[in-house]
Amino acid sequence: MQFEKLFEMQKALDRHIEEKHGLLNEDLFNRKVVALLVEIGELANETRCFKFWSVKPSSAKEVILEEFVDGIHFILSLGIECGFAPAQIELNVHGSSLNATDQFLRVYEQVNIFQQAKNLSSYIDLFAAYLGLAEQLGFTEEEIEQAYFRKNEVNYQRQQNNY
Numbered sequence: 777m778q779f780e781k782l783f784e785m786q787k788a789l790d791r792h793i794e795e796k797h798g799l800l801n802e803d804l805f806n807r808k809v810v811a812l813l814v815e816i817g818e819l820a821n822e823t824r825c826f827k828f829w830s831v832k833p834s835s836a837k838e839v840i841l842e843e844f845v846d847g848i849h850f851i852l853s854l855g856i857e858c859g860f861a862p863a864q865i866e867l868n869v870h871g872s873s874l875n876a877t878d879q880f881l882r883v884y885e886q887v888n889i890f891q892q893a894k895n896l897s898s899y900i901d902l903f904a905a906y907l908g909l910a911e912q913l914g915f916t917e918e919e920i921e922q923a924y925f926r927k928n929e930v931n932y933q934r935q936q937n938n939y
């Protein structure tokens with residue numbers, strides 16, 4: 777992943793949003809953690825991986841990818857909030873043996889660990905678990921980056937439209 781570029785783009789978007797809403801000096805950490813947890817729930821919902829009671833198929837890949845990159849936004853934003861630098865992010869994403877449902881639980885667990893610890897190693901574990909989910913869902917790094925670039929742009933437009 778092009779972490780330098782993603783961090784730069786996220787930093788600029790966050791600054792734009794915080795300026796617009798008069799939040800430049802606010803501690804947004806906990807709100808971003810809740811936002812991330814909600815996004816992970818929305819993502820799980822689109823995959824329908826845990827819906828043992830239903831035979832409806834999952835949403836289209838593009839829809840799931842859009843939800844996935846909302847989570848990437850908040851993970852990057854949390855790293856920036858903590859003062860981490862992209863050069864510090866060395867991920868070891870190895871094929872998880874977990875099914876999608878268990879990988880979602882692992883991601884939730886890593887969010888909670890990171891929320892308590894707020895340190896680099898728990899952040900890296902969270903990022904790796906979330907990208908493990910991407911692997912499980914069949915997204916390449918290239919697809920994730922392209923979808924991130926598109927949604928980043930949409931987020932500017934939404935701010936402009938008084939969203």
Ligand SMILES: O=c1ccn([C@H]2C[C@H](O)[C@@H](COP(=O)(O)OP(=O)(O)OP(=O)(O)O)O2)c(=O)[nH]1
Binds near residue numbers: 790845849931
């Ligand atoms: O400081 C911030 C705040 C938000 N976002 C981005 C992340 C995500 O891509 C989007 C918020 O998610 P979404 O687009 O799902 O917003 P929503 O308000 O939950 O959407 P909807 O009204 O469709 O439910 O804003 C940031 O990047 N930085």
